[in-house]
Amino acid sequence: MSLRCKESSASLRLKNLTPADDPYAPRPMWYFFYGTLKDPSRLAAIAELEKLPNLIYAKVHHVELRYWGPYPVLVYGKTGAVVEGVAWFAPSVEVINRLRAYETNAYYDEFVEMEFKDGEKVMGRAFKWAGDEEDLAESPKSYVEDWADSD
Numbered sequence: 798m799s800l801r802c803k804e805s806s807a808s809l810r811l812k813n814l815t816p817a818d819d820p821y822a823p824r825p826m827w828y829f830f831y832g833t834l835k836d837p838s839r840l841a842a843i844a845e846l847e848k849l850p851n852l853i854y855a856k857v858h859h860v861e862l863r864y865w866g867p868y869p870v871l872v873y874g875k876t877g878a879v880v881e882g883v884a885w886f887a888p889s890v891e892v893i894n895r896l897r898a899y900e901t902n903a904y905y906d907e908f909v910e911m912e913f914k915d916g917e918k919v920m921g922r923a924f925k926w927a928g929d930e931e932d933l934a935e936s937p938k939s940y941v942e943d944w945a946d947s948d
Contacts, residue, residue, distance in 0.1 A: 823893035823894055824890065825886065825888050825889060826887060827887075828884065828885055828886075828887050828896065828906075828922050828923065829883070829909055829911050829921055829922070829923040830852075830884075830885065830924075831857075831862065831869060831871060831881075831882035831923070832868060832869040834899075835882055837852055840852070840885065843899045844887075844895050844896060845892075845895060846892075850885050852883040852884070852885050853885075853913060853914070854881070854883060854884075854913065854914045855884035855911040855912060855913055856879050856881045856911070856912050857871075857879070857909045857910070857911055857923060858878070858879050858912070859875070859876060859877075860872065860873060860874045860878060860879075860880050860909070860923075860925075861873075861874030861875070861880065862880055863930065863933035863934065863935065864933060864934045864935070864936055865903070865926070865932065865933055866937070870903075870904070870925070870933060871923055871924065871926060872925065872930055872933070884913065884919075896924075900924045903926070903928060904925060905924070905925060906924050907923060907925050908920055908921070908922055909921060909922065
């Protein structure tokens with residue numbers, strides 16, 4: 798007797814996506830930064846840019862910051878929660894792949910709606926925490942205190 802699995806229509810559709818159709822494929826778009834990549838010098842180095850990027854103030858609603866050691870991470874937040882940071886238009890797939898490599902698999906980039914200082918809203922991506930939220934602290938200080946208490 799042979800067993801055969803039928804692929805779902807959803808998985809068949811995903812297999813037939815071209816990079817242009819795949820919403821998760823990297824493509825030039827706005828990115829929101831809230832941690833180490835808010836620093837234009839660091840962003841330029843990681844993205845291998847020839848000059849400093851033009852970063853603009855932005856905020857994202859319904860997210861919060863937690864801390865993985867000293868590093869801020871973005872997680873889903875309560876209604877009304879806001880994280881302020883900067884936005885930058887990532888110009889190429891190569892640059893986005895460098896950013897993804899820098900962030901490692903501890904983060905994933907997800908669509909978010911950013912709001913600029915003038916009230917304009919755009920869709921883009923932000924790197925969010927991919928791990929277990931129980932591994933995070935409320936602040937960098939509380940992470941150090943929790944670690945010290947575990948001895």
